[in-house]
Amino acid sequence: MWLHASCSLEFNIPVPTPFLLMLRPRSGRQQWVAREQYVLSPSVSVVEFTDSFGNLCQRLVAPAGYFSVHTSVEIETADVSDMGPGANFVEVQQLPDETLPFLYPSRYCESDRFNEMAASLVAGQAAGYDQCTAIVDYIRNTVTYTPGEGQQIISASELNELGHGVCRDMAHLGIACCRALSIPARMVVGYLESLEPMDLHAWFEAYVGNRWYTFDPTQVGLQGGRVAIAFGRDAADVAIYTQFGDPVNQLNMQVNVERMAEPPF
Structure with missing residues (x-):
């Protein structure tokens, strides 16, 4: 099946604050990323790296004031996760x-x-x-x-x-x-x-x-x-965001997942 999934985060930042985000899915055995959107408001410089578990992570410093993160993905994924009754224990x-x-x-x-x-x-x-x-x-x-x-x-x-x-x-x-x-x-x-x-x-x-x-x-x-x-x-x-320093106020978080009637192309 094809899904459109999104996550929006809104913050009130008291002082410039370092963030580590983890919001980008990877293509793998049971999912294929066709299209992504990643919007920061206001726009800031981002450095991406892959952590020791293979996750795509983004480093940034959020400016003081209102700050939002919006990500969305159009992705093909399995209708049912694979199952394996009887699959053996690996020594x-x-x-x-x-x-x-x-x-x-x-x-x-x-x-x-x-x-x-x-x-x-x-x-x-x-x-x-x-x-x-x-x-x-x-x-x-x-x-x-x-x-x-x-x-x-x-x-x-x-x-x-x-x-x-x-x-x-x-x-x-x-x-x-x-x-x-x-x-x-x-x-x-x-x-x-x-x-x-x-x-x-x-x-x-x-x-x-x-x-x-x-x-x-x-x-x-x-x-x-x-x-x-x-x-x-x-x-x-696996925290989707980690902020460092003084606590920030998370104003809102919204997640949406919808099935797409047809592939996005």
Whole structure:
């Protein structure tokens, strides 16, 4: 399917402030970027670089006063994310080098605290994809999804105690349990066509069967167009914007995702 997705951010900046933005999706296995727009108002100088996870990042200094960022993309994406029941577990010594950072505990995914719990959740499941599915089923059945309420980032351990959270928090728990089983897992932030209420969305991917597969504890299935914007170890790596120095006032944020009737050409 073809999607038109956009994100608009508005700020009141007290003093010139350095920003790091992460709002440009890349073409990849299940998405192809056909056209983009990236508008800053007022216009400022931007330096783009690729971070250690392959994300496209933009550095800039926002001037004092009103400042806005508007990005949009026309992109072809899969109708349904690939699934792989039975996909095998990949022995650590056989994993590609680039997957290894996603095996370690991280700030919000304390996988070293989930060894016993993860093992109990997947008892009787074939090693690999089926274990990830059992973890997602546990999260979906025991954690209440509360979209729009998660202003403060919480870790996998904190979510497991609270029992309710947003998509980002539920992804943290899935990642932590997968890593506890020596399955590489990473956070993904992006757009989801069918999301209600509309916002940016977070899910996770696990590396089994020699490739990355999508898992989303907040959705019963994997239908609907997904657009991945950023990948990382947890939420600390995939913030769509980070500002440095004195806090700024975010005035507004608006996300829109629409299916296009035909390709944009």
